[in-house]
Amino acid sequence: MIDLRSDTVTRPTPAMRRAIAEAEVGDDVFADDPTVRTLEQETAEALGKPAGLYVSSGTMANAVALMASAGSGDEVYLHAHSHIMTHEQGGVAVLTRALPRIFDEPEGVPRAETLQRWVHGSADIHRAQPRLICLENTLGGNVIPISEQTRVTDFAAENGLRLHLDGARLWNAAAASNVSAAELARGADTVSVCFSKGLGAPVGSAVVGDIETIARARRARKLLGGGMRQVGIIAAGALHALRHHRERLPEDHERARELAAAFADITGLNASAATNMVFVRTAANEAESLRQALADHGVGCTTMGSELLRFVVHLDVTDDDIVAASTAMGRATQAR
Numbered sequence: 001m002i003d004l005r006s007d008t009v010t011r012p013t014p015a016m017r018r019a020i021a022e023a024e025v026g027d028d029v030f031a032d033d034p035t036v037r038t039l040e041q042e043t044a045e046a047l048g049k050p051a052g053l054y055v056s057s058g059t060m061a062n063a064v065a066l067m068a069s070a071g072s073g074d075e076v077y078l079h080a081h082s083h084i085m086t087h088e089q090g091g092v093a094v095l096t097r098a099l100p101r102i103f104d105e106p107e108g109v110p111r112a113e114t115l116q117r118w119v120h121g122s123a124d125i126h127r128a129q130p131r132l133i134c135l136e137n138t139l140g141g142n143v144i145p146i147s148e149q150t151r152v153t154d155f156a157a158e159n160g161l162r163l164h165l166d167g168a169r170l171w172n173a174a175a176a177s178n179v180s181a182a183e184l185a186r187g188a189d190t191v192s193v194c195f196s197k198g199l200g201a202p203v204g205s206a207v208v209g210d211i212e213t214i215a216r217a218r219r220a221r222k223l224l225g226g227g228m229r230q231v232g233i234i235a236a237g238a239l240h241a242l243r244h245h246r247e248r249l250p251e252d253h254e255r256a257r258e259l260a261a262a263f264a265d266i267t268g269l270n271a272s273a274a275t276n277m278v279f280v281r282t283a284a285n286e287a288e289s290l291r292q293a294l295a296d297h298g299v300g301c302t303t304m305g306s307e308l309l310r311f312v313v314h315l316d317v318t319d320d321d322i323v324a325a326s327t328a329m330g331r332a333t334q335a336r
């Protein structure tokens, strides 16, 4: 199967497997694992922050970052379609007991008026305390323009708010916009990044930030049962990915553009690429039947609602796969 369901489906490369096999390890709860420490340092450096923390998943990265910045009854401002809002079982409510407030601007960042309205009146005794803004970049594959993100990080700084950036695919945003990951991370108190999506590692994410914040996140990770022992075994895969797989991300973006163009040519359907993702709009309620037909032709993708399909290009997708997926799309749409 040509598996385009997600960029999480990659298998470790032979070089990555060697790095994993040869990893130096220690007990990371005692801060004794040299591979984890190196990974945390290099990730923090890549994002221009003093400290980093390796965690098991992107969901845990967001959870510990939120726990480090917000508490019971604090208002946390989130995009309606953000992963934290829609894909983490309400962890923001369960784990921090914060009050989520929603913005849903299509640009992925709140407009100036939205932000003003949110903080306005926080001296009012009836109001919960605005505390934290969360942004996500990329959001649905789309890169948030750096100028827009900076406008929001400046607003947060001016108003004494904290800012968390869910950068599970920040590496893709950096590659697509020719802006360094550190530049995209600037102004954020915490940034979470994923090693097991575009970078192709088997396990893990990281949170970076200042030393005190990351110390709080480390405590939160232990609370969640995320203190792991000889975890350098998996961190070695993440470190290999961080060092060697960032510079190849433009290849994924190029293949996504090729796939979108081929889909549009073959089917006449509306297909568009955003970083490493391709979205295909189907007729009303046809997404699931087309997904099934594609699966029957050996191509995996996911539905996003009843009329949208998502295809994600990643490390294990070749040029031949792009051609084969396009051919399969032609057959699947003909058969309908």
Ligand SMILES: *Cc1c(COP(=O)(O)O)cnc(C)c1O
Residues within 6 Å of the ligand: 056, 057, 058, 059, 060, 062, 083, 084, 136, 166, 167, 168, 169, 194, 205
């Ligand atoms: C995938 C993803 C996560 C969560 O990562 P998991 O490792 O699957 O828990 C968080 N945020 C965003 C934006 C993601 O795409």
